[in-house]
Amino acid sequence: MKPLLELAGVSAAYLGAKILFDLDLSLADGEVVALVGRNGAGKSTLIKTVMGIQVRRSGSIRYDGQDIVRLPAHAIARLGVGYVPEERRVFGDLTILENLEVGRQPPRQGAPVWTTEALFEIFPNLEELRHRPAGQTSGGEQQMLAIARTLMGNPRLVLLDEPSEGLAPVIVEQMAAAVGKLKSQGLSVLLSEQNLRFAGVVADRAYVIESGHIRFSGSMQGLIENADVRRAHLSV
Amino acid sequence: MGPHSSPRHLDKTTLGFFLVQVLTGLSSAASLFLVAAGLSLIFGVTRVVNFAHGSFYMLGAYFGLTLVALFGDWFGRGHLSFWSAILCAALVVGAIGALVEMTILRRIYRSPELFQLVATFGVILVIQDLALWGWGPEDKLGPRAPDLRGAVFILGQPLPRYDLVLIAAGPVVLGLLWLLLNRTRFGILVRAATIDREMVGALGVNQAWLFTGVFFLGSFLAGLGGALQLPKGGADLLMDFTVLAGAFVVVVVGGMGSITGAFLAAVLIGQLQAWGVLLLPQSTLVMMFLVMAVVLVVRPFGLLGRPELVGHGRQMLDDPLRPTSWRFKGLVLLLVLGLAAAPLYLGTYGLVLLIDILILALFATALHAIIGPGGLVSFGHAAFFGGGAYAAALLVKYAGTPMALNLVLAPPAAALLAIVIGWFCVRLSGVYFAMLTLAFAQIVWSVVFQWGEVTGGDDGILGLWRAPWVRGRIAYYYLVLGCCVAGILALRHGLSSPFGYALRAGRDSPLRAEAIGIDVRRQQWAAFTLSGAFAGLAGGLYAYSKGSVFPNEMAIVRSFDGIIMVFFGGVQHLSGPLAGAAALTWLKDSLLRLEMWRLLLGLAVIAIVILFPQGIAGFLKQRFGRFVGIRSELSS
Ligand SMILES: Nc1ncnc2c1ncn2[C@@H]1O[C@H](COP(=O)(O)OP(=O)(O)OP(=O)(O)O)[C@@H](O)[C@H]1O
Ligand SMILES: [Mg+2]
Numbered sequence A: 001m002k003p004l005l006e007l008a009g010v011s012a013a014y015l016g017a018k019i020l021f022d023l024d025l026s027l028a029d030g031e032v033v034a035l036v037g038r039n040g041a042g043k044s045t046l047i048k049t050v051m052g053i054q055v056r057r058s059g060s061i062r063y064d065g066q067d068i069v070r071l072p073a074h075a076i077a078r079l080g081v082g083y084v085p086e087e088r089r090v091f092g093d094l095t096i097l098e099n100l101e102v103g104r105q106p107p108r109q110g111a112p113v114w115t116t117e118a119l120f121e122i123f124p125n126l127e128e129l130r131h132r133p134a135g136q137t138s139g140g141e142q143q144m145l146a147i148a149r150t151l152m153g154n155p156r157l158v159l160l161d162e163p164s165e166g167l168a169p170v171i172v173e174q175m176a177a178a179v180g181k182l183k184s185q186g187l188s189v190l191l192s193e194q195n196l197r198f199a200g201v202v203a204d205r206a207y208v209i210e211s212g213h214i215r216f217s218g219s220m221q222g223l224i225e226n227a228d229v230r231r232a233h234l235s236v
Numbered sequence B: 001m002g003p004h005s006s007p008r009h010l011d012k013t014t015l016g017f018f019l020v021q022v023l024t025g026l027s028s029a030a031s032l033f034l035v036a037a038g039l040s041l042i043f044g045v046t047r048v049v050n051f052a053h054g055s056f057y058m059l060g061a062y063f064g065l066t067l068v069a070l071f072g073d074w075f076g077r078g079h080l081s082f083w084s085a086i087l088c089a090a091l092v093v094g095a096i097g098a099l100v101e102m103t104i105l106r107r108i109y110r111s112p113e114l115f116q117l118v119a120t121f122g123v124i125l126v127i128q129d130l131a132l133w134g135w136g137p138e139d140k141l142g143p144r145a146p147d148l149r150g151a152v153f154i155l156g157q158p159l160p161r162y163d164l165v166l167i168a169a170g171p172v173v174l175g176l177l178w179l180l181l182n183r184t185r186f187g188i189l190v191r192a193a194t195i196d197r198e199m200v201g202a203l204g205v206n207q208a209w210l211f212t213g214v215f216f217l218g219s220f221l222a223g224l225g226g227a228l229q230l231p232k233g234g235a236d237l238l239m240d241f242t243v244l245a246g247a248f249v250v251v252v253v254g255g256m257g258s259i260t261g262a263f264l265a266a267v268l269i270g271q272l273q274a275w276g277v278l279l280l281p282q283s284t285l286v287m288m289f290l291v292m293a294v295v296l297v298v299r300p301f302g303l304l305g306r307p308e309l310v311g312h313g314r315q316m317l318d319d320p321l322r323p324t325s326w327r328f329k330g331l332v333l334l335l336v337l338g339l340a341a342a343p344l345y346l347g348t349y350g351l352v353l354l355i356d357i358l359i360l361a362l363f364a365t366a367l368h369a370i371i372g373p374g375g376l377v378s379f380g381h382a383a384f385f386g387g388g389a390y391a392a393a394l395l396v397k398y399a400g401t402p403m404a405l406n407l408v409l410a411p412p413a414a415a416l417l418a419i420v421i422g423w424f425c426v427r428l429s430g431v432y433f434a435m436l437t438l439a440f441a442q443i444v445w446s447v448v449f450q451w452g453e454v455t456g457g458d459d460g461i462l463g464l465w466r467a468p469w470v471r472g473r474i475a476y477y478y479l480v481l482g483c484c485v486a487g488i489l490a491l492r493h494g495l496s497s498p499f500g501y502a503l504r505a506g507r508d509s510p511l512r513a514e515a516i517g518i519d520v521r522r523q524q525w526a527a528f529t530l531s532g533a534f535a536g537l538a539g540g541l542y543a544y545s546k547g548s549v550f551p552n553e554m555a556i557v558r559s560f561d562g563i564i565m566v567f568f569g570g571v572q573h574l575s576g577p578l579a580g581a582a583a584l585t586w587l588k589d590s591l592l593r594l595e596m597w598r599l600l601l602g603l604a605v606i607a608i609v610i611l612f613p614q615g616i617a618g619f620l621k622q623r624f625g626r627f628v629g630i631r632s633e634l635s636s
Helices: A043-051 A073-078 A096-103 A116-122 A124-128 A139-151 A169-184 A196-202 A220-225 A227-233 B007-046 B053-075 B079-103 B113-135 B161-183 B185-202 B207-228 B239-254 B259-279 B283-298 B326-340 B348-371 B382-398 B403-425 B430-450 B473-495 B498-508 B510-515 B520-546 B556-569 B575-591 B597-611 B615-628
Strands: A005-014 A017-027 A032-036 A056-063 A081-084 A157-161 A188-193 A205-210 A213-219 B151-154 B157-160
Touching: A005 A043, A017 A043, A017 A213, A032 A043, A032 A196, A043 A056, A043 A073, A043 A081, A043 A157, A043 A188, A073 A081, A073 B185, A081 A139, A096 A116, A096 A139, A096 B185, A116 A124, A116 A139, A124 A139, A139 A157, A139 A169, A169 A188, A169 A196, A188 A196, A196 A220, A205 A220, A205 A227, A213 A220, A213 A227, A220 A227, B007 B053, B007 B151, B007 B157, B007 B161, B007 B185, B007 B207, B007 B239, B007 B259, B053 B079, B053 B113, B053 B207, B053 B239, B079 B207, B113 B239, B113 B430, B113 B556, B113 B597, B151 B161, B157 B161, B161 B185, B161 B207, B161 B259, B185 B207, B207 B239, B239 B259, B239 B283, B239 B430, B259 B283, B283 B403, B326 B473, B348 B473, B348 B520, B348 B556, B348 B575, B382 B403, B382 B430, B382 B520, B382 B556, B403 B430, B403 B520, B430 B556, B473 B498, B473 B520, B498 B510, B498 B520, B510 B520, B556 B575, B556 B597, B575 B597
Parallel strands: A032 A188, A032 A205, A081 A157, A157 A188
Antiparallel strands: A005 A017, A005 A056, A205 A213, B151 B157
């Protein structure tokens, strides 16, 4: 089967500092793939590299058969790649509904179509807050909003950077359920995680990344069972 | 009040008088608000302060003039014809703004702040010449709006009928803008982009079109402001700078990026103008100072502004200081010797040019001190150049003091001015600083221009005779050479002393500098003052070189000369300002013979900014960097 996203020999650098080295990665349609690694390993950088923001990148990044390495971020988003940043970056002054409006894009072939109502079903907390400025909501609510805002673009692939970071256990579970729902809708997800438990619940496959290199790739189950890799490249 | 007025009548007239005064203030706030709101919107999304915004306002007035006449011929002189002409004028200006964005600004969003300011300034020059060419040099009277001639009487006091339109225009536009920003997708995107434009892009919005749209809207508002005030103020070629300074004050007081803040501030300034003119004509400007002082002390980011919008701009490339090598010192010596020998090989005309170049080089070096190591782009240094020149001239005129003393006193006089202006300005950084310095310089210029009894106004001050020992051109040349070389070396020395290091530290990381005990603001204030003093010396020398002083020495264009010289020469090097001064003098000298030299200079400047978006120095580095060991990180 042809992969939806395929990276080959990808390197990336911020102004002055090279962070990723010659990475290969692929993700099939409908798959949930986790990127795991310690702090500073390069997970977020890899996600930004796919999205084409902040980094200078080289190598080949193919999405749905098309090389996107020279495209600007907005064009990549227009192809159906959704990005949920680690820092969430909700628009603090805008209400929840307005935040969702910013993310809205026309329906796209081969991707589920989202409406605010459908999103409020997945994230019920947002519904009652819909007229509140996003800056005045909790961290968990902002995380939900960040995901919902991206879904408004009807993506086929969602890049989800550390969705569980800094959240209470209850919310983390809610997040896991939400990712499960996206998968059941046929969406593909590339998510970065430090929380192996979370990744274990939602992901099919995993890549372990350290110092900008891929150190392991295989099924999620395989990673959880491989104590050597976990000890060598992951914190716990 | 007539002799018959009873106490009750008197109350009524007093009340009416107050009301009319307030209303006059409100009506004069309208244009200011429109221009400031456009400026604020554009800045919020693109992070570019469009210095050409005043020019769009001026174009609005001129196009309004033409279109009102044209529509009048075509459709008669009714309401519909008049108001659609005003609206169309604003639309035309909006389209021009969008065009400027697409052709020029779009290419330089990632360039350092100084470059963006220079580019928009280039646009100002181009528009000035085009307006002169299109509508001629005379001031134009505005057309009257149909059925809005004459006055209405409010409690017996007359108020021009058209003022009612202007009074309504402010709140109406504010309301419409609110609807646009809160109730339309475009508006929501604009607000989102003001907060985090990269994220807006990552959500699939093509920023290029958003930016163009915002530029259209902002320019439309400026054009509308210009066209709307036609029946009251007409159109002239000075209105671009006049309104620009006012709009900057409004934006600074109201808070960058806040439309409501702009409205409040415009109303405030409008009231000040209305009452100031009445109480004491010369006090308007002083009161403007005071209001700004109070607001900036209480709320440094304006009434409704927020600090995060003001961040430091992309800084200029500035190489770390290296101890000067012997080879370099040798070159400098050679240069000075060559200059000292100039009277041997240059004719009179060449010597005159060289005097200009030296004086301008000193001016540019002074400005460079605050732009380069200080990291603050001052767009108002003409105030100090002209301040020094006027200090010398006023001393001659009123005290009859000798030249030597006047030249000695010019720097401290300019420094005094810099102390006052700097006190306000160093509270801000980035584009705010640039705007505020420009506004202050424009205020100083208008004081000089308007206060004819003391300064001679437009006629300037003549009769600055040089002392007998430098009456000859060659002798004066040596005086200038001595002063300029000494001044440049002194500045250079000051900037490579601990003072200079502290200044750079404050520029590069203000928080860390504060943490190790550097009072960044005080440091910048001192540097600003020092820079003002040397600019004042240059001004004094200039005055004696010409034998006269005119308000032009203080005009925004003179500030721009300084910026351009620093820009041409790069900010790295001692030799930069000198090369910049030579380049500018040469360029002006060759262009001035031509009809539309401003247009050509503007286009040249824009072309340079676009061709070398990282600056000429940055370009050379990029191009030839590999020879000095800089490689792109990815190619390794
Ligand atoms: N904007 C930036 N400019 C320069 N270097 C950066 C930037 N962002 C991150 N880095 C560096 O890149 C490396 C990888 O960072 P990255 O954010 O990708 O790590 P991460 O795996 O996402 O870590 P975390 O789990 O803490 O989020 C780190 O060394 C970091 O310091
Ligand atoms: Mg990260």
